[in-house]
Amino acid sequence: MTAPDPTGPDPTVGELSEGRILGRILERIGASAAVVGPGDDAAVLAVPDGRVVATVDTLVHGPDFRLAWSNAFDLGFKAAAVNLADVAAMGARPTALLVALAMPDDTRLSFVEGLAEGLRAGCAELAPGCAVEGGDLTVSATLTIAVTALGVLDGREPVLRSGARVGDVVAIAGETGRAAAGLRILFDRFRDAEGVPVAIDADALGRDEQEAVIAQLRPHPPVSLGPVAADAGATAMMDVSDGLALDARRMATASGITIDLHASALGSDLHGALTGGEDHALLACFPPGAVPAGFRPIGVVVAAGPSPVSVDGTPYEERGGWDPYADWDAGRG
Ligand SMILES: Nc1ncnc2c1ncn2[C@@H]1O[C@H](COP(=O)(O)OP(=O)(O)O)[C@@H](O)[C@H]1O
Ligand SMILES: Cc1ncc(C[n+]2csc(CCOP(=O)(O)OP(=O)(O)O)c2C)c(N)n1
Ligand SMILES: [Mg+2]
Known part of the structure; x- marks a missing residue:
């Protein structure tokens, strides 16, 4: 005491x-x-x-x-x-x-x-x-x-961003776009007329909205699956902090390949899943057949094409995520 x-x-x-x-x-x-x-x-x-x-x-x-x-x-x-x-x-x-x-x-x-x-x-x-x-x-x-x-590392080799190989399965553990949906709710619904943030009224939110806000404020990344992925033979891995498309581009560029994402694996809000950061999901590449439990396939690694990231074969050219220098509105509140 x-x-x-x-x-x-x-x-x-x-x-x-x-x-x-x-x-x-x-x-x-x-x-x-x-x-x-x-x-x-x-x-x-x-x-x-x-x-x-x-x-x-x-x-x-x-x-x-x-x-x-x-x-x-x-x-x-x-x-x-x-x-x-x-x-x-x-x-x-x-x-x-x-x-x-x-x-x-x-x-x-x-x-x-x-x-x-x-x-x-x-x-x-x-x-x-x-x-x-x-x-x-x-x-x-x-x-x-x-x-x-x-x-x-407990004897494991570190899994870098640069190890993805053509033919690998691209997989993810954790959420895509939830935390960003929560942030959008906060900016849209919990600011005053001057745009200054005000307290959250949880009763004004539906259950999905509440969960999205919690995902933003108190994210639960799948930390224990990092070593699991390494043990399963992940060739490349990173956490998705800024947005799936932006972070996948970093991995693809580091590995000298293209990551082709499957839109059908990314849920109903494709734009949100591609651009929403802060879920801290684990994005990893695995040899075919090696994707461990907890990860779900969302794409494939193909030979370097016109763009480091594509969606169903179409080059993805937007930035696809958060850049603190470009995106902060200078507000505090
Ligand atoms: N000020 C800095 N000095 C040296 N290295 C840095 C600095 N800022 C970032 N880095 C390195 O650049 C890489 C990318 O950084 P960052 O985008 O913050 O990665 P992450 O999203 O994993 O936090 C990391 O390896 C990080 O350690
Ligand atoms: C009030 C507020 N404004 C904007 C954001 C959006 N935002 C802040 S940091 C971030 C992404 C991750 O941040 P960064 O500093 O790039 O982390 P790193 O990539 O180094 O892990 C996002 C989307 C936020 N979470 N809260
Ligand atoms: Mg960082």
């Missing part, structure tokens, strides 16, 4: 000390799985086969989330999920997160606690055995959550 804060039940971080905020975080992130966990100058992690998988993704208030729509728990969960998906997409098992938090000084302590709880829940649900093993705290005008994720 910590002593009550002298400043009242829910002080702002600006009324507290770094040590006190850190104490509240450490109480909530769960047990360390590291050789040395949080609290020293750095964490010490075991590396069973001598290789570390390492990635970082940042959530910034404005282009990545709005505080009217995301609560602290969901933000923590999402910050974990987007990074765990990148580790999984290498065929690896996530082992540790390092979390850098830059917060405005009027951020409530309860918000920091919610973030820590969301990070813990994201690890527990998506990558059991992975935990927050360290991080950093600082003050900033813009709330920013930068998560570094580390993972191990």
